[in-house]
Amino acid sequence: MAVGKVTFTKAEREKLAEVLWLLNWISVVTGAILFGLGIFLKVEIQKWQEVMSEQGILYVPHMLITTGLAACGINYLGSKICLDCADTNKFLRWKLVMMPYIVCTFFFTACVLAGALLCYSIRGQLEESLYQGLRNAMRFYKDTDTPGRCYLKRTLDLLQIQFQCCGISGYRDWFQVQWISGRYLDMTDGAVVDRLRSNVEGKYLMDSVPFSCCSTISPRPCVQHRLSSASSDFSYDHQRQPLNLWRRGCGQALLDHYTGVMQSIGLTVLLIWLFELLVLTGVRYLQTAMENVLRLGDPESESDGWILEKSLAETACYNFDIIKNLGKCYQVDDDPNINVPSVAAELEVPSQQVQVQS
Amino acid sequence: MPFMSVKFNLQKRVKLAQGLWMFYWLSVIVGISIFSLGIFFKIELRKRSEVMDNSESHLVPNLLILVGMLACGLNAFGGKMCHDALDPIKFSKMKPMLKPFMLLSCGFSMLLLLVALLCFLMQFSIYLTLAEGLKNTIRFYKDTDTPGRCFMKRTLDITQIEFRCCGNNNFRDWFEVQWISNRYLDMSNDVVKDRVLSNVEGKYLMDSVPFSCCNPGSPRPCIQHHLTNNSAHYDYDHRTEELNIWTRGCREAVFSYYSSIMTSIGVLIIITIILESMDVAGLKYLSTSLETMTDPENPECESEGWLLEKGFKETFADVLTKLKTLGRANQVQEGGDAPEVSPP
Numbered sequence: 001m002a003v004g005k006v007t008f009t010k011a012e013r014e015k016l017a018e019v020l021w022l023l024n025w026i027s028v029v030t031g032a033i034l035f036g037l038g039i040f041l042k043v044e045i046q047k048w049q050e051v052m053s054e055q056g057i058l059y060v061p062h063m064l065i066t067t068g069l070a071a072c073g074i075n076y077l078g079s080k081i082c083l084d085c086a087d088t089n090k091f092l093r094w095k096l097v098m099m100p101y102i103v104c105t106f107f108f109t110a111c112v113l114a115g116a117l118l119c120y121s122i123r124g125q126l127e128e129s130l131y132q133g134l135r136n137a138m139r140f141y142k143d144t145d146t147p148g149r150c151y152l153k154r155t156l157d158l159l160q161i162q163f164q165c166c167g168i169s170g171y172r173d174w175f176q177v178q179w180i181s182g183r184y185l186d187m188t189d190g191a192v193v194d195r196l197r198s199n200v201e202g203k204y205l206m207d208s209v210p211f212s213c214c215s216t217i218s219p220r221p222c223v224q225h226r227l228s229s230a231s232s233d234f235s236y237d238h239q240r241q242p243l244n245l246w247r248r249g250c251g252q253a254l255l256d257h258y259t260g261v262m263q264s265i266g267l268t269v270l271l272i273w274l275f276e277l278l279v280l281t282g283v284r285y286l287q288t289a290m291e292n293v294l295r296l297g298d299p300e301s302e303s304d305g306w307i308l309e310k311s312l313a314e315t316a317c318y319n320f321d322i323i324k325n326l327g328k329c330y331q332v333d334d335d336p337n338i339n340v341p342s343v344a345a346e347l348e349v350p351s352q353q354v355q356v357q358s
Numbered sequence: 359m360p361f362m363s364v365k366f367n368l369q370k371r372v373k374l375a376q377g378l379w380m381f382y383w384l385s386v387i388v389g390i391s392i393f394s395l396g397i398f399f400k401i402e403l404r405k406r407s408e409v410m411d412n413s414e415s416h417l418v419p420n421l422l423i424l425v426g427m428l429a430c431g432l433n434a435f436g437g438k439m440c441h442d443a444l445d446p447i448k449f450s451k452m453k454p455m456l457k458p459f460m461l462l463s464c465g466f467s468m469l470l471l472l473v474a475l476l477c478f479l480m481q482f483s484i485y486l487t488l489a490e491g492l493k494n495t496i497r498f499y500k501d502t503d504t505p506g507r508c509f510m511k512r513t514l515d516i517t518q519i520e521f522r523c524c525g526n527n528n529f530r531d532w533f534e535v536q537w538i539s540n541r542y543l544d545m546s547n548d549v550v551k552d553r554v555l556s557n558v559e560g561k562y563l564m565d566s567v568p569f570s571c572c573n574p575g576s577p578r579p580c581i582q583h584h585l586t587n588n589s590a591h592y593d594y595d596h597r598t599e600e601l602n603i604w605t606r607g608c609r610e611a612v613f614s615y616y617s618s619i620m621t622s623i624g625v626l627i628i629i630t631i632i633l634e635s636m637d638v639a640g641l642k643y644l645s646t647s648l649e650t651m652t653d654p655e656n657p658e659c660e661s662e663g664w665l666l667e668k669g670f671k672e673t674f675a676d677v678l679t680k681l682k683t684l685g686r687a688n689q690v691q692e693g694g695d696a697p698e699v700s701p702p
Contacts, residue, residue: 144577157574161519184578186592211569211580216515219502220542222569 002306008289009302016289017086020282024079027279030272031071034112037265038064044261048254050155053132057122060262063115064269070108071276077101078283088299091290098287105280112273119266123259130258131251134168141210142181157212159250163257166213169249171227178203179210209245218243281307360664361673366647368658374647375444378640382437385633386430392630393426395623402619408513409612410484411491418480421473422623429630432466435459436637443644446657456645463638470631477624481617488609488616492526499568500539515570523611524571524604529585531607536561537568567603576601639665 008016042061049055081101084090137156143149160166167173185192185204196204207228214222223244289305296303308315366374400419407414436459442448495514501507518524525531543550543562554562565586572580581602584590647663666673 150577153577154575161574180579184592189592211572211582212574214569216512216519216570219508219511221538224569 002304003308003311004285005304005306006285007302007304008285010300013286013289013293013303014086016282016286017082020082020085020279020286021079023275023279023282024075024082027075027276028072028079030275031068031075033068034071034269034272035065035068037268038062038068041261041265044258048155048159050152051133051137051159051250051254052129053136054129057126057129060115060118060122063111063118064265067108067111067115071112071272074101074105074108075279078105078279082283082286085286085290088290088293091294095291095294102280102284102287105276105283109273109276109280112269112276116266116269116273119262119269122262123255126258127251127255130254131168134251134254138168138173138177138179141177141179144181145183157210159254160210160212160246163248163250163253164215164246165248165250165253166209166246167249168251170247171209171213171245173249174209174213175205175207175228178205180204180206213245215243215246220244360662361666361669363662363664364643364647366643366661366663371644371647371661372444374640374644375440378637378644379437379440381633381637381640382433382440385433385630385637386437388626388630388633389426389429389433391426392422392429392623392626395626396420396422396426399619399623402616406513406517406612408510409491409495409517409608410487411494413491414487415480415483418473418476418620418623421476425470425473425627428466428469429634432463433637436463436641439641440644443648449648453645453649456641460638460641463634463641467631467634467638470627470634474624474627474631477620477627481613481620484616484620485609485613488613489526492609492612496526496531496535496537499535499537502539503541515568517608517612518568518570518604521608521611521615522573522604523606523608524567525607526609527607528605529567529571529603532567532571533563533565536563538562538564571603573601573604576603578602 038061041064042058045052045058045061078101081094081098084094137152140146140149140152141156142153144153182204187193192204195206196202199205206225208225209227211222211224214224218241220241223241227245284307285305288307288309289303292303292305293299293301310318396419399422400416403410403414403416403419439452439456439459442452495510498504498507498510499514500511502511540562543554545551545554550562553564554560557563564583566583567585569580569582572582581591581594581599585603586596588595642665643663647661649661650663651659651661653659668676
């Protein structure tokens with residue numbers, strides 16, 4: 001009992017081949033789109049790589065890039081095959097390649113699905129990487145003279161300006177790090193020395209934030225310093241001035257940004273996967289129909305096409321047996337070509353000799 | 359003696375028609391890009407119209423949109439004509455439309471030349487509008503409670519951050535205006551009162567700049583206040599400090615951005631003019647080669663194509679006499695063309 005059996009006339013086979021040729025060319029374009037999406041994601045991740053603690057999530061765009069290139073190649077070959085399939089003579093050229101090609105395409109389609117699912121599942125790893133990376137960036141904000149950390153200040157400032165965020169979860173995170181380098185602190189000033197001594201780790205902490213936390217939509221010029229004491233600036237009450245600094249934390253802002261990008265990419269990849277599956281089904285029908293035509297011998301006759309020759313369970317058992325027997329290449333069990341001396345065979349020889357003599 | 363005549367056989371005519379059809383469709387694509395560039399330029403001007411006092415001229419983008427649409431239509435029609443030209447029935451139908459179409463194309467090229475000139479000349483107008491607009495925006499920076507000026511602060515902050523600039527000519531423009539509103543000044547404070555009273559116009563001036571002037575690439579946290587006072591900050595010399603705030607003026611920064619847009623649009627229009635002229639020349643060759651076929655029934659025959667039927671000077675003289683007689687169409691000639699009166 002074949003799975004999904006459909007009967008094709010000669011005209012229908014030719015139409016199917018033509019349509020599949022066109023669909024394969026469209027798939028080459030979607031493969032190029034997949035490649036482009038991978039490159040776009042890689043560029044987006046590399047833009048803010050400095051505030052991510054691990055580079056592990058780069059495997060998602062790398063996977064998309066390789067899958068896109070593979071899609072272009074596989075579908076180009078597929079279009080060539082489908083073009084030749086309209087004619088039974090030309091099909092003979094590809095007969096042996098078709099089955100491996102279909103198996104390859106099936107596994108490749110599974111890779112595309114895996115890529116799409118990865119895009120959705122990466123959020124947890126990304127969150128951890130971002131929060132850790134931002135914590136480090138804030139700690140090393142002042143180290144603009146240390147090689148390897150010179151540009152962290154600029155990156156973090158540009159991040160806060162562009163994403164309209166401040167600190168990791170809020171502006172108070174800046175109160176817990178020393179973000180002014182010792183090089184710019186006047187150690188002869190009593191106030192500075194007092195503040196340093198009063199801190200357990202000898203850090204110069206203030207209730208101030210860098211300028212990049214300032215909100216552009218605030219109606220008053222930015223208040224950056226002495227943020228927690230209400231009487232510091234005239235008519236400034238830090239609880240009633242929500243517009244002065246950016247309220248959102250950069251961890252949340254970056255996470256939202258990347259989740260949005262990856263969700264749209266994931267959706268596009270899913271649509272591409274569905275399209276590839278459709279093309280694969282069409283190619284399978286074409287392959288089985290053409291093989292049946294060759295088996296029947298008459299190129300003008302109708303033939304059947306199917307997805308699986310036997311039912312799903314039988315095909316699974318059959319393939320499982322093949323895999324089992326793959327390992328038993330050199331074992332002698334059932335091979336009729338190997339001469340295994342047995343008692344029954346020895347007994348038979350004399351009776352044959354008797355026959356010849358008479 | 360035809361001007362620049364070329365001999366054509368069937369193959370050459372077919373090649374010319376096909377090549378010209380492709381050129382016309384290339385011109386349609388160029389027309390679409392001019393249209394989209396016009397829309398882009400209009401949006402860019404609108405985005406920053408507050409910095410230009412809302413008085414910027416939208417002449418150039420409007421003209422670009424119009425010219426883009428005209429180019430698309432004209433060139434699509436020209437492409438259709440090339441496509442039909444090789445079919446003798448269709449060619450005879452479209453023969454009367456050829457001359458007006460070519461005159462229209464020439465007129466359109468003149469319009470394109472005018473637009474290209476405008477692209478280069480209107481840059482001066484933008485420069486002057488920017489200078490005036492920025493001066494006013496800096497003056498009204500503090501008036502975030504006055505209707506009509508609420509968003510000047512936000513626009514100027516975003517502009518200074520985006521274009522990496524500070525002030526009109528440079529950051530010292532901020533020293534000459536009061537950019538902190540009186541609402542946020544503690545008038546009971548003696549220091550504040552002194553500063554206000556010591557100024558002739560009663561303005562609270564400081565040697566400070568807003569936060570949007572800060573350069574994120576500076577190795578030290580931004581110094582915005584007491585910029586000219588070296589002793590106010592540790593290890594600070596305002597004469598040698600380069601990276602602290604942006605040193606470029608916003609007028610120069612924004613102008614160079616708009617200038618680059620207008621220059622590239624001008625270059626594209628000049629390329630379009632060259633393309634259009636080539637299209638008209640090709641169409642003239644095609645039409646003359648089809649008209650001068652010695653044997654219209656035989657498509658294989660040879661023919662001759664040219665740009666001008668007589669030489670350059672003679673054609674010019676012809677055109678002049680035509681223009682002169684145009685003016686005298688309704689005057690009665692002496693002893694000349696009196697209408698014949700049939701005898702009763």
